[in-house]
Amino acid sequence: MAEKVVIKEVAARDGLQAQPKHLTVEQRIALLGALVETGVSELEIGSFVSPKAVPQMAGTDEIAANLPPAQLAYSALVPNMKGYELAVRAGIRSHAIALAATEEMNQNNIRKGLEDTFTMGEEILDRAAAEGVDIHAYLAVAFECPYEGAVEESLVLEQVDRLMQHQPARLMIADTIGAANPAAVHSMMRKLVDRYGSERLGCHFHDTRAMGLANVYAALQAGVRQFDASAGGLGGCPFAPGAKGNVATEDVVMLCESIGYDTGLNMPKLLEAVALLSDMIGAPQGGRAHTWLSKQCA
Amino acid sequence: MAEKVVIKEVAARDGLQAQPKHLTVEQRIALLGALVETGVSELEIGSFVSPKAVPQMAGTDEIAANLPPAQLAYSALVPNMKGYELAVRAGIRSHAIALAATEEMNQNNIRKGLEDTFTMGEEILDRAAAEGVDIHAYLAVAFECPYEGAVEESLVLEQVDRLMQHQPARLMIADTIGAANPAAVHSMMRKLVDRYGSERLGCHFHDTRAMGLANVYAALQAGVRQFDASAGGLGGCPFAPGAKGNVATEDVVMLCESIGYDTGLNMPKLLEAVALLSDMIGAPQGGRAHTWLSKQCA
Numbered sequence: 110m111a112e113k114v115v116i117k118e119v120a121a122r123d124g125l126q127a128q129p130k131h132l133t134v135e136q137r138i139a140l141l142g143a144l145v146e147t148g149v150s151e152l153e154i155g156s157f158v159s160p161k162a163v164p165q166m167a168g169t170d171e172i173a174a175n176l177p178p179a180q181l182a183y184s185a186l187v188p189n190m191k192g193y194e195l196a197v198r199a200g201i202r203s204h205a206i207a208l209a210a211t212e213e214m215n216q217n218n219i220r221k222g223l224e225d226t227f228t229m230g231e232e233i234l235d236r237a238a239a240e241g242v243d244i245h246a247y248l249a250v251a252f253e254c255p256y257e258g259a260v261e262e263s264l265v266l267e268q269v270d271r272l273m274q275h276q277p278a279r280l281m282i283a284d285t286i287g288a289a290n291p292a293a294v295h296s297m298m299r300k301l302v303d304r305y306g307s308e309r310l311g312c313h314f315h316d317t318r319a320m321g322l323a324n325v326y327a328a329l330q331a332g333v334r335q336f337d338a339s340a341g342g343l344g345g346c347p348f349a350p351g352a353k354g355n356v357a358t359e360d361v362v363m364l365c366e367s368i369g370y371d372t373g374l375n376m377p378k379l380l381e382a383v384a385l386l387s388d389m390i391g392a393p394q395g396g397r398a399h400t401w402l403s404k405q406c407a
Numbered sequence: 408m409a410e411k412v413v414i415k416e417v418a419a420r421d422g423l424q425a426q427p428k429h430l431t432v433e434q435r436i437a438l439l440g441a442l443v444e445t446g447v448s449e450l451e452i453g454s455f456v457s458p459k460a461v462p463q464m465a466g467t468d469e470i471a472a473n474l475p476p477a478q479l480a481y482s483a484l485v486p487n488m489k490g491y492e493l494a495v496r497a498g499i500r501s502h503a504i505a506l507a508a509t510e511e512m513n514q515n516n517i518r519k520g521l522e523d524t525f526t527m528g529e530e531i532l533d534r535a536a537a538e539g540v541d542i543h544a545y546l547a548v549a550f551e552c553p554y555e556g557a558v559e560e561s562l563v564l565e566q567v568d569r570l571m572q573h574q575p576a577r578l579m580i581a582d583t584i585g586a587a588n589p590a591a592v593h594s595m596m597r598k599l600v601d602r603y604g605s606e607r608l609g610c611h612f613h614d615t616r617a618m619g620l621a622n623v624y625a626a627l628q629a630g631v632r633q634f635d636a637s638a639g640g641l642g643g644c645p646f647a648p649g650a651k652g653n654v655a656t657e658d659v660v661m662l663c664e665s666i667g668y669d670t671g672l673n674m675p676k677l678l679e680a681v682a683l684l685s686d687m688i689g690a691p692q693g694g695r696a697h698t699w700l701s702k703q704c705a
Contacts, residue, residue, distance in 0.1 A: 291624045292666035319658055319695030320665070323621040326589045330628075360617055367618070368590035397617030397695055 111371035115335045116361060117151035117245075117311075118144050120386065122186055123355055124343030126156065126165045128390060134168040136389050138175050143382040144340060145179045148375045149358075153205065156186035157195040173199035184245065188219065193233050197242060203278070204237070206230050207247040209285075210265055213256035214249060227271065234275035243278035247313060251297070253288035262297050269301060279311050279335065284324065287317025287345075287353075291327035298331035311335030314356045316342060319397065321356035322364050329365070336361055341383040341394030357396025359383065377406045409669035413633045414659060415449035415543075415609070416442050418684065420484055421653055422641030424454065424463045426688060432466040434687050436473050441680040442638060443477045446673045447656075451503065454484035455493040471497035482543065486517065491531050495540060501576070502535070504528050505545040507583075508563055511554035512547060525569065532573035541576035545611060549595070551586035560595050567599060577609050577633065582622065585615025585643075585651075589625035596629035609633030612654045614640060617695065619654035620662050627663070634659055639681040639692030655694025657681065675704045 121141055125132060132140070137155065144152055154176065155169030169185060173196075176183055184203035187193045196204050208223075208230045209215045215226045230246060237244045251265050269280055282297065294312070301310055312328045314321045314336070325336060338361040344354025362374045380403060387394045396402070419439055423430060430438070435453065442450055452474065453467030467483060471494075474481055482501035485491045494502050506528045507513045513524045528544060535542045549563050567578055580595065592610070599608055610626045612619045612634070623634060636659040642652025660672045678701060685692045694700070 290662070290665035291621075317696075318661065318665075318699050320620055320662060322618055323589075323624045323662065326621040326624065363616060364588070364618060364621065367588035367616075398615075401616050 111369055113334065114329070114365045114370040114372050115151060115311075116149055116358060116372055116374065117153060117184070117335070117337045118147070118149045118340060118358055119153045119337045119355060120144065120340040120343045120358070122153040122155050122166070123337070124339040124341070126163055127344050127354060128165060130390050131165050132389055134171050137168075137172055140382070140385060140389065141172070142177050143385045145177050145181065146375075147340075147358075147378045147382055148373050149181065150373060151182045151184065153184050153186065154201070156188070157192035157199070158186070158188050170195065170199045173201055182243075184243075187233070189229060190233060190236075193236070197240070202241075203243040203245070205245045205247055205281075206233055207249050207283070208272070209249040209254070210251050210260050210268055211254040211257045214254050217256060218249075227268075230272065231275045234272070234277055238276045245279040245281055245311070246272050246277035247281040247283045248272070249283045249285045251282045252284050252293055253286060255286050262293070262300075265297060266300060269305075273305060273309075277309070279309055280305070281311045281313050281337065283313040284315055287315030287321070289314065289324050290320060291323040294324045295327040295331045298328050298333050302332035307332045307334045311337065313337040315345060316353040316356045316397070317345065319353070321353070322360055322397070325356060325361055325364055329368070329370070340379060341386050342396045343386060343390070343394055353397070359402055360396035360398050363398055363402060376402065380406050409667055411632065412627070412663045412668040412670050413449060413609075414447055414656060414670055414672065415451060415482070415633070415635045416445070416447040416638060416656055417451045417635050417653060418442065418638040418641045418656070420451040420453050420464070421635070422637040422639070424461055425642050425652060426463060428688050429463050430687055432469050435466075435470055438680070438683060438687065439470070440475050441683045443475050443479065444673075445638075445656075445676045445680055446671050447479065448671060449480045449482065451482050451484065452499070454486070455490035455497070456484070456486050468493065468497045471499055482541075485531070487527060488531060488534075491534070495538070500539075501541040501543070503543045503545055503579075504531055505547050505581070506570070507547040507552070508549050508558050508566055509552040509555045512552050515554060516547075525566075528570065529573045532570070532575055536574045543577040543579055543609070544570050544575035545579045545581045546570070547581045547583045549580045550582050550591055551584060553584055560591070563595060564598060567603075571603060571607075575607070577607055578603070579609045579611050579635065581611040582613055583611075585613030585619070587612065587622050588618060589621040592622045593625040593629050596626050596631050600630035605630045605632045609635065611635040613643060614651040614654045614695070615643065617651070619651070620658055620695070623654060623659055623662055627666070627668070638677060639684050640694045641684060641688070641692055651695070657700055658694035658696050661696055661700060674700065678704050
C-alpha cells in the first residue's frame with residue numbers, strides 16, 4: 110500500500126478570491142461539484158468574509174447549503190470570530206484561519222497588529238476545540254514577507270509552538286508570496302515534524318518563482334504529508350501574465366504519484382475541472398505540466 | 408565563500424538543434440557572445456555531426472574558429488570518431504559524447520546497438536585520454552526510455568561503472584525525455600556520488616513535466632554540483648506549445664542561488680541572452696520563472 114498524501118483543494122477559495130472575474134454562486138457550486146469528482150479528500154468552499162472586502166466570496170453561506178453530498182471534508186476560511194460563527198451556522202465544521210508571521214503583513218492584510226491577530230486566533234482555536242470544530246491555522250508569510258523581507262526560522266518555530274498550545278487540528282506553514290526555497294522548507298519542516306509529527310502539519314505553497322514542486326518535494330522529504338493545492342494553479346495576480354498563483358493540484362498530484370505516494374485523485378477528472386474553471390474564468394488555466402498532462406489524458 | 412555549482416550552457420547546441428528555425432553561423436556566434444557575457448563557465452558551441460542529419464548545427468567548425476576569447480571551457484558534441492577528429496581539428500578540447508542506456512534508444516537515435524555504441528564511446532574515451540582531450544560522457548535516457556519505458560537503476564549503475572573505467576572527464580546522467588522524478592534522481596545520484604565523488608559527475612535534465620527544478624534540487628541534495636541547462640529553456644519539441652525543453656539556465660541559477668550556492672552567473676545578462684534568443688528564433692523563450700525574474704531585473 111502506497112503511503113497517502115492528503116491534498117486540500119483550494120481553487121474555489123484561494124484561487125477565485127484573486128480573480129477579476131467574479132463567478133456566480135451557481136458557477137461556484139458547479140465548480141465544487143467538478144472538484145468533488147476528482148476524488149480529493151478536502152475541499153475549501155469559500156470564505157465567510159465581508160462581501161464588501163472580497164466580493165468574489167459573497168454567498169458562501171448559500172454554497173454551504175447546497176454542497177454535493179460527498180465523503181470529504183468541506184472547509185471554509187474564516188477571518189474572525191464573526192466569520193467562525195457564520196461558518197458554524199452554515200454547517201461547516203472545518204475552518205481555516207490565517208495569521209501572518211510578521212507585524213506588517215498583519216497590519217496590511219487585516220489592519221490588526223501581530224499580537225492582536227494571534228490573540229484573536231487563539232480565541233477561535235479555544236472555542237473551536239470546545240465546540241468540536243476543526244481549525245487549520247495558517248501561518249502566512251512564513252518564509253518571506255512582502256513588507257519585512259526574509260522571516261527568521263526561529264521566529265516561526267516560536268509562533269508554531271505558541272499556536273500548538275491551542276490545539277489546531279492542523280497547522281499550515283504558508284509561503285504566501287511564493288518566495289520559499291526548498292532548503293529553507295526542508296530545514297523548517299524537518300524541525301516541526303520532529304516536534305509535532307506529520308499528522309498535525311501541512312504546507313501551502315505558491316508557485317510564483319516556479320519552485321513550488323521543488324518545495325513540495327523538500328517538504329515530503331521532511332515528512333510533510335498534507336498540502337494545499339489549487340486546480341489549474343488558480344490564484345495569485347491575474348494581471349501578471351505567466352505569473353502563477355497557488356501550486357497547481359495537477360502538478361502536485363503528478364509529483365507525488367511519480368515518487369510513489371497515493372493522493373487518491375483522478376487526473377482526467379482533475380483536468381476536466383481545470384477546463385471548466387478555464388471556461389468560467391474566461392482564460393486558460395493549468396499548472397506547469399499542463400501540456401504534458403493533457404497529452405497523457407487525451 | 409558559497410559553494411560553487413557549475414552550469415554548462417547548452418542552448419546553442421541542445422537548444423538550437425531542435426528548432427525548426429535554423430540560425431545562421433553569424434547568429435549563432437552572436438548568441439554565443441551573449442552567453443559568454445552571462446559569466447557561465449562552460450559553454451557548448453554546437454556539434455560536429457553531419458549537416459544532412461542536423462542542419463541546425465552546420466558550420467560548427469566555422470563557429471569554433473570565431474569564438475570570442477573568454478576564460479571558459481568551450482565544448483562540442485561529437486557523435487563518433489570522425490566528429491571527434493573534426494572537433495579536435497577545429498581546436499575544441501572538450502567534447503560531449505552520448506550513449507543511451509537502452510538498446511532501442513541507441514537503435515533509433517544513431518542506428519547502432521547498445522554494445523556497438525558503448526564500444527565506440529570507449530574508443531573515443533581512450534583516445535581522448537591519450538591525447539589530453541576532455542570528454543563528458545552522457546548516459547542518455549537514464550531514467551526512462553521512450554521506447555523501452557522505465558530504466559532499471561541497477562543497469563545504469565553498471566553502465567556507469569563500465570564507462571568510468573575509461574576515464575571520462577565527467578559522466579553526465581541525462582534525463583533525455585524529462586521523465587525523471589526527484590526520488591529516483593536522489594537515489595541514483597547518491598549512489599554514484601558515493602562511488603565516484605561529485606567532481607566527475609553531473610546531471611542533464613529536461614523540464615517536460617515541470618519537475619526539472621525538483622530534480623535539480625534532489626541532485627544537489629545527493630551531492631551533484633554540475634548541471635547542464637539551456638538559456639530560456641530552449642530545446643524539446645517546438646511544435647508542442649507550453650512543452651518545455653531543457654531545464655532553463657535562469658531557473659537553475661535562481662534555485663541554486665536561493666539556497667546559497669554560487670553559480671557565477673549574472674541574471675540580467677542571462678535574461679538579455681534569452682531576449683536575443685527569442686528575437687532570433689522568432690518566438691518568446693524563457694524558463695518557468697520568466698515573469699518573476701523579468702520583473703526582478705527590470
